[in-house]
Amino acid sequence: MNAWMVLLSALSGVAGAWLLYLASPQQLWSARRSSPRGLAWLGSGCLLLSLVLLLSMMGAMAAVASWMVLAMLVWTAAPFVGAWRARQRRPS
Amino acid sequence: MKIRNDVIKVYKDVHIWVGIVSGLMLFIAFYAGAITMFEKPLERWATPPSALAPPPPIERADELREAVLARHPQAAKFHAVVVQPTAEMPARVVWREPGKTRRDFTEYGASFAADGSLQVEKLARAPVAQLVDTLHQLVGLPFADAVARPIMGAVALLYAVALVSGLIIVLPTLVKDFFALRLGKNIKRMWMDVHNALGIVSLPFHLVMALTSVVFAFHTPFYAVQEKVVYPHGLPWGQHEPAPLPGPGEYRLPADELLRRVEAQLPGFEVYSFIFREDHGQLEASVTGLDVRYGTRGRTYASTHLNPYTGEVDPHDLPGHMEPWSAAVNTFFMLHFGSYGGDAMRWLYVAMGLAGAMLFYTGNLLWIESRRRKRRDGVIPGQKRSARVLGCLTVGVSLGCVIGISATLAATKWLPGQADDLAAWHEGIYYAVFFAAVAWAFVRGAARGADELLRLAALATLLIPLGSLAGIWGIGGTWNHHGAGFAVDATALAAVPVFLLLAHHTRKRMLEGHADSVWSAKHEPAVDPGASPQEVAVSK
Structure with missing residues (x-):
């Protein structure tokens, strides 16, 4: 597998999952939520790109599984990262 | 919904x-x-570290194999040529001698000494x-x-x-x-x-x-x-x-030629070893390795049959070449082992x-x-026994597992010079630490126990890279492989501040958090749950 393609698919996967978190009404990362619909479209596009890149490099099942595990991990971590940022924002 | x-x-x-x-x-x-x-x-x-001489190049693997079979003919039943010898598999040629059960066997490895003589070591x-x-x-x-x-x-x-x-x-x-x-x-x-x-x-x-x-x-x-x-x-x-028979003028191919032919047939498949089984003059061969683009239903490798005379691989058992039903089964287990990517x-x-571990802990x-009994009218009630017991169990079992694994890993570099039955020692260390941690949690209560056991987890985990450091200096029979395993020491070292940070927060919670909780040290945990609020001593 080409290392640059792997990196690109991983980065677009992380970015896509993160953008979808930012589009959620429960996101805590940003105080002002800018255009959830736009973020959701952009996030979906990045996730799709990540999947297409993975499918071009790996077997179908391994590609889909890699993609899902990456997204699951980002979405598991996202609420905690968002909550941490919200705490930092809070005036002491 | x-x-x-x-x-x-x-x-x-x-x-x-x-x-x-x-x-x-x-x-x-x-x-x-x-x-x-x-x-x-x-x-x-x-x-x-193995006492064997460095493995000869793969081009000499067959020479070594012949020397092994001449001296140890029983090795013919199951032996392997390792493509990339490593610290845990340090020989170019290894073989197994069966024990009492199918999974019970002894592994031997061979190399050529500097004078060209055959060296054999029990791995x-x-x-x-x-x-x-x-x-x-x-x-x-x-x-x-x-x-x-x-x-x-x-x-x-x-x-x-x-x-x-x-x-x-x-x-x-x-x-x-x-x-x-x-x-x-x-x-x-x-x-x-x-x-x-x-x-x-x-x-x-x-x-x-x-x-x-x-x-x-x-x-x-x-x-x-x-x-x-x-x-x-x-x-x-x-x-x-059935095992293939050599055609006219065909001979078993040398390992380096087999490697070339397999790599040509299976691009992307990293070959780990060739396994040979000889029975009544019939030679069976298989190739083991992994193609991370497809994963495998095994933990670390896949294997398939190979014609040792032509180098032709029978790929039907390899991920990426399977029938749909086999591919589905392969995927199912590959997802458990994470043997892809x-x-x-x-x-x-x-x-x-x-x-996932945190999912169960937070549950x-x-x-x-x-089930927390909350403060009423300024009086802190005793917490339910069930909550106290589960608090101690949660802390003791979880951190007991963490400390036990760290402790038994920390002993790794010291034990071989001191003990014979390493498996029993590692198991003994793990369970002794595990049960001691559970007992400690019950003696000290969930709050204090969590704080102290997290600090102990940090210490036990720090001992892992310290064992390797001792190995660099050769203290007490320890050793360290250059390069190999650095990630183990680095990961253990990175975990130490994490445990200390968790201990810091646990202590802060214990001293500054709600007093009406099993996670507080502000009241004695041994309060009779049936006692009236007035009977419960409150200390601040």
């Missing part, structure tokens, strides 16, 4: 009780499982990585496999029930609360959100783990049923094409495994918080 409250309550009760029964065993399975993702590097780090792979894997497989139970495995299967079934019931509980608010993490004064709400954040999006991962674990636990009964229902003439075990995917599985915290 609307579901009747009485239905939700039933599923909530089911979820709570199956979670309480299985949660701590699943914590051990997930924590040990996360470490097992790097079983091979751990084994490499833990195996003492001594470190058993500590296998111990961690066994803890993972048997959910930490200190019983024989025959007893622990069915219990593990029952735990896996409970795990599946907990996943389904948990999903039903959150369905009515799933969309509204997706990604919600409300950190505030409502601690129960916070733990609920944390538990959901860890569990909801990773549900597919957990479902795969639960279902595959059930199969691992009960595969023998499953096969027995298949044999009765599907295969009336018996399962076709080991029925494959290479080391990057293994690291993702480590993170998912640790998140118990939520249960305790739900």
Whole structure:
């Protein structure tokens, strides 16, 4: 597998999952939520790109599984990262 | 989605009780499982250096093989040519001599000494990585496999029930609360959100783990049923094409030529070894390795038959070349082992495994918080005995597992010079530390116990790289492989501040948090739960 393609698919996967978190009404990362619909479209596009890149490099099942595990991990971590940022924002 | 409250309550009760029964065993399975993702590097780090001379190049593998078979003809039944020798497999040619059972065997390796003579060594792979894997497989139970495995299967079934019931509980608010993490004064709400954040999006991962674990636990009964229902003439075990015979003018190809031909046929497949079995003059060969683009149903490698005279690979058993049904089965188990995508995917599985361990830990915290007796009229009531007991168990079992694994890993570099039965020593250290930690949690209470045991976890984990450091200086018979295993030491070192940070927060919570909690040290835990509030001593 080409290392640059792997990196690109991983980065677009992380970015896509993160953008979808930012589009959620429960996101805590940003105080002002800018255009959830736009973020959701952009996030979906990045996730799709990540999947297409993975499918071009790996077997179908391994590609889909890699993609899902990456997204699951980002979405598991996202609420905690968002909550941490919200705490930092809070005036002491 | 609307579901009747009485239905939700039933599923909530089911979820709570199956979670309480299985949660701590699943914590051990997930924590040990996360470490097992790097079983091979751990084994490499833990195996003492071999006394064999450096392996000859693969071009001389057949010369070495012939020398071995001349001196040890019994090796013909099962021997291998290793393509890339490593610390845990330090010889170019290795062979197995069977023991009492199928899984019981002794491995030997061979090399050429500087004077060209044959060197043979009994290989001594470190058993500590296998111990961690066994803890993972048997959910930490200190019983024989025959007893622990069915219990593990029952735990896996409970795990599946907990996943389904948990999903039903959150369905009515799933969309509204997706990604919600409300950190505030409502601690129960916070733990609920944390538990959901860890569990909801990773549900597919957990479902795969639960279902595959059930199969691992009960595969023998499953096969027995298949044999009765599907295969009336018996399962076709080991029925494959007979070993090929050499054609006119054909001879067994040398290992380097086999390697070239296999690499030409299977681009992307990294060859680990060639295995040869000779029986009554017939030679069977197989090739082992891994193509990370497809993964494998095994933990670390796939293998398939190979014609040793032509180098032709029979690929039907290799991921990427399988029939649809076999490919589906391969995928099912590949998803459990994370044997696809290479080391990057293994690291993702480590993170998912640790998140899974926290899912079970937070489930118990939520249960305790739900049963908290809150301060009334300035009086702090004693907490329920059940909450105190579960608090101690949660702290003792979880941190006992963490400290036990760190302690037994820390002993790795010191034991070979001091003890013979390394496997027994590693197991003894793990369980001694584990049970001592559980006892400590009950003696000190959940709050103090958690703080102290987390500090002990940091210390025990710090001892892992210190053992390697001692090896660099050659203190007390220790050793260190240059390069190999550095990641093990680095990971252990990185975990130390994490444990200390957790200990810091636990202590802060114990001293500054709500006093009406099992996690506070402000009141004595040994308060009779039946006593009236007035009888309960309050100290601040």
